Amino acid sequence: MQVLQVQLEVGADPAEVGRARRWARSRLAGSGIEVDEPVAETLILLISELVTNAVVHTGCPAVLRMLLPGVPDHTPGTVRVEVADRSARPPKQRHAEGDDTNGRGLELVDGLADRWGWQPEGGGKSIWCEVDRCDPGVAAVTFDGVSYGDSDADADVAYEAV
Template identity: 60%
Template sequence: MQVLDKQLEVGPEPAEVGRARRWVRAELLRASRGHPCPACPDESQTDTLVLLVSELVTNAVVHTGRPAMLHLSARGPACTVPVRLEVVDGSSRAPRPRRAADEDTGGRGLELVELLADRWGWQREGAGKRVWCELDCASGRDTPHDDRKVPASY
């Protein structure tokens, strides 16, 4: 059973990253009001999801210069389902995590995704690709990996 299944088309402008962050936060809030426990992201988990969206959408916008599609989903009625984020873009170039130097102002996006998400990956999608990540949102405030989650301030 699908509890949350939403899409947002994202334009190729950097300002779209902020719009995507606000949209995900609003959709998670709306879903939590409509169901007793759609995916159970608490405030910290929601902040983490917003940061993950920021990184995935930024990569799509910066590295392709084309529109992208953001997909937000959570399956099942149980409170232990993962929330899945996917960004489909028009570039077939594989995402590659970089190791940024201390003074670099960029290059940490996929490193953050790798650190914060419980799972992530990518696959070819037509002429482009789909980059996805999942965050397990367990029931209550005790999540399995809280010690490695870093909340974002957006």
């Protein structure tokens, strides 16, 4: 399977987060991930959190990279998002309390991504996350570690474990 890597330089201005989201949406659509797929909104939210963290907490420019699977045949696979910045300081996951207005970003990343982590890159670091994209023809849900659903399921049905 081929993988396409695309990247965007993001300035040290919080207004750049919106530009990063718009750019990412267009790249996802170009790779065959339609805006109405649940994975698309999950990826946009993850990108928004990682870019915001990089810009706000370092005050430096960053680079957003996406590794998109299945290009040009649009097969399922793992989408990897990376945000590299110039700060060598490791990310710190915090736990926000009640009315706190920040401190939830990495908790959100941890809850939405299939995997995430960070690594040193040059004089700074790269924070990455991965989301596995299932075959759009398969509707499934995982609850308490058990996966339900099969390839004969109606792909227009969304499941939510509450």
